Amino acid sequence: MSVENDLLTGLMSRKSFLDVFDQALEKRKAGETPLSLAFIDIDNFLQINDTYGHAGGDQVLQAVAGILRECVGEEAAVCRYGGDEFALLFPAIEREQAFLLVEKMRGLAAERSILLAGAAGTVAGISISAGIACAPIDGRLKSELMRKADQALYRAKATGRGRVRLAYDERMVPKTSHYTQTQLERLGKLAAERQAGEAELLREALDDLIAKYGVNPIER
Numbered sequence: 001m002s003v004e005n006d007l008l009t010g011l012m013s014r015k016s017f018l019d020v021f022d023q024a025l026e027k028r029k030a031g032e033t034p035l036s037l038a039f040i041d042i043d044n045f046l047q048i049n050d051t052y053g054h055a056g057g058d059q060v061l062q063a064v065a066g067i068l069r070e071c072v073g074e075e076a077a078v079c080r081y082g083g084d085e086f087a088l089l090f091p092a093i094e095r096e097q098a099f100l101l102v103e104k105m106r107g108l109a110a111e112r113s114i115l116l117a118g119a120a121g122t123v124a125g126i127s128i129s130a131g132i133a134c135a136p137i138d139g140r141l142k143s144e145l146m147r148k149a150d151q152a153l154y155r156a157k158a159t160g161r162g163r164v165r166l167a168y169d170e171r172m173v174p175k176t177s178h179y180t181q182t183q184l185e186r187l188g189k190l191a192a193e194r195q196a197g198e199a200e201l202l203r204e205a206l207d208d209l210i211a212k213y214g215v216n217p218i219e220r
Helices: 014-027 045-071 095-111 142-158 181-194 198-212
Strands: 035-042 077-082 085-091 113-116 121-124 128-135 164-166
Touching: 014 035, 014 077, 014 085, 014 142, 035 045, 035 095, 035 142, 045 077, 045 085, 045 095, 045 113, 045 121, 085 095, 095 128, 095 164, 128 142, 142 164, 142 198, 181 198
Parallel strands: 128 164
Antiparallel strands: 035 085, 035 128, 077 085, 113 121
């Protein structure tokens, strides 16, 4: 598989990352080998752009990309997911180990001073927030892991920024729905083919529906 790279940071592109994610999930299908996912976001990035200009913001993005590369192993996949958000995939690493790695990244970013080119100034420390989810404990489907890592990132932002949060069990709310017999038969067949629970697949479909009509972005 050819890997596309982000032109600014040199990290893996979002498209290539999602392809690698699919392959990693397929490889561990029906197994118990852990697979950890982390979303990382630069705090107050709009303010950085306003203060130092887009060129300064680009240098901050490149600096964070460098820190991520410093801390991950060869097996990990690291990408610029979009804007000032990054995604990391850690094969065969429990979420507690992933937490320690990402916490190390957060600490290095907070300590790193960046002398910007063109006498634009110095950024004294970069605050980043992160959320982590791990298969199989937090889910087995890509959509579930991504949702839970994103929700953990949201909690990191909402509770003060500059911190790392782990996914936790979601509170399930019962809701009665009715489906046709054909739909249920096809759902059962799909669940067997994917080796996933029917409820997991229904939640994945609901996530897709919500994404289709738009969701509130994370507060930066």
